[in-house]
Amino acid sequence: MYTDFEDPNALSEFSCDVCIVGAGAAGISMALRLANTPVSVCLLESGGFEPEPATQSLYEGLSLGHERASPLGCRLRYFGGTTNHWQGWCAPLQELDFTVRAWIPDSGWPLKRSDLDPFYDAAQSILELGSDDYERPEGIGDEASWRALQEESVNVHTWQYSPPTRFGKAYREALDSANNIHVVLHANVIELETNHHANAVESVHFQSLGGHAGHLTARCYVLACGAMENARLLLQSDGVQSSGLGNQSGTLGRYFLQHPERKVASVLTDSADRLVHLFDRTRANNGSSRAHLTCSKQIQRRYSLLNAGFDIIPQRHFGSGYDALRGVVHDIRQGEWPNDLDTRVWTMLSDMRQLGGDLYDRASGEIAGFDLVAHAEQAPNPESRVALTAERDRLGMRKLQVDWRLTSDDKRSILESTLRIGEALASANLGRIKIEEWLLDGDSWPQPIWSGCHHMGTTRMSDSPDTGVVNRDSRLHSVRNLYLAGSSIFPTGGYVTPTLTIVALALRLADHLQGEVTS
Amino acid sequence: MNRRYFFIASLCALAGALARRELVWESSDWSALIPDMETATEIGRAYLRAYGGDGNTAFRYDRFQTPNTSGQAAHLAQWFTDQVREDFRAGDTVVVNGWQLARTEAALCGLLAM
16 A cells, blocks of 8 residues: 655554665565565655655765765665666675675674575565576686686676666555555655663654654664665664664764776787677576676685676677677577577667677677776775764755765775786786776775765674674664664675665565564 | 787787797897887886886896797797796786786896896
8 A cells, every 4th residue: 555645634643563764675675575464564765656856855965085975866765766777787795795804804794695595585586687696607608718717716706687677666566455565655754763761763753845744653663765864864863872873882874885896907808709708798597697707715815805896898889789699699509599589680680780880890800808897895994984964954854974985905905806807817818907097096096986876884784782783683783673674784795786685685684573573 | 909909919929929930049039029119118118117126127037048948939939828827827917007917028028128
């Protein structure tokens, strides 16, 4: 059921078992998992079904550090959240990402990768992913080249691509038809009301931009508003604890992470065909995927590296006709009748002029240049943080100030990783690299540097209340019925896009809450 | 592709060129085999500026005088290929003007620039 809280006649008092704040990837995944169970769920969403400038402007804030850290340009504040414009790249965090790495201060999760594996499996279907093969891709490239690369201390992993799933459209009807889900649109949470000890939330207050005020009581509360807004709501809820709700450790808002992403080198090769076959995006197994490289665990340990993934992308972009032809050839090589043959033939015919040029360039060896693009892990850094300013938005909420900080060690790690990847490519006779000037230019970072808009950290998960905000159940250490969902709880972010992990953690939390509520 | 690309490509192809031309190794042959001498010496000078004082240079130049490289061109070609590959595998590389080069390649350029 949906209620539009802009309607002044809408109910203003609600009660349920579980209140979820935020209808993005995490909030909707939790609601889907709890749909048609005995658990009653209220899902509060700030926006409506479509983008609205007035609602989006509630994200306005200051960015003090590197550019691209403002929530205004990255996050979308309406039903479906940021999935309304994400690109669909998916990969799970790797086992290494969960471990304590002695060379990375404050690394390590309270969870192991195996704790999340069943939920990664379940997240696959929510994200409409065709394959769950994130290791060396089947049917892509040639075996000898992969073997040669892996002999050189690099690992091969694969991105899988979601269509991308727009949660707001894909799951709107499923939530409507569930008998236990109540979605309230245009409901902006403005206060988490706690008891006098600040160890339990008693209710949430919310308001529409038109001034309609509401109140909700629940047994459990979940904030699923993204890494910036989760922290903002807790920092704002300072009625009892002046430093913010759940901030005994002083870590609330700190350890803000993103993924620095940038071209780090050109790859020059006389094996262009091999590189294209190995690393270009390929349609297979009812989805599409792309292989990429990382340094092995041993190399990361030896050189004290953060994790990083490297794509190798042709500088010459191929047209849709060429991609379609390559898909047909791939299927035939696999001994299969080509999928969607009529569509692919039509694509080739409609792109005939470009296709001719692409084929000529491939045949004449004109394509020798590739970009080596790094997706890098950022080291946990307490000085990288979000905080509140004195300025308030139209709901009276203090605005955010984002200070995203990258260090010289983050940059050193990218450079060292790039060198190791370059060595592996050269040893495997796949090409030579020419490193970009910015990467060799001392400790400074170029402006802007793309971050993937992957906001993480700020309410990190830890086993000890002294070092984080939530425990391994995603519950605030100090508040018995308040939980957080989304990438704000990541203690480290690896280098992979966070959406798959966000959904997996949300499903895990939903199961936990179902157990709590029904026990 | 720019000039440096062709230079790097030419270094990569050096071993093959040696084999095809059936040259007998002498130290002076290197200069005859590198088509873009200007770029090679430029990279060599950059290498010497950056790494010339590290005490390694003389040792690296010794590599080109080893008995293993004397004799048939095919031996030299194989030696060069193996040495470059071994440098990359061992992480014995240098960055010169942005290019990641095997130490042996860079030392060759340095030799030409001296």
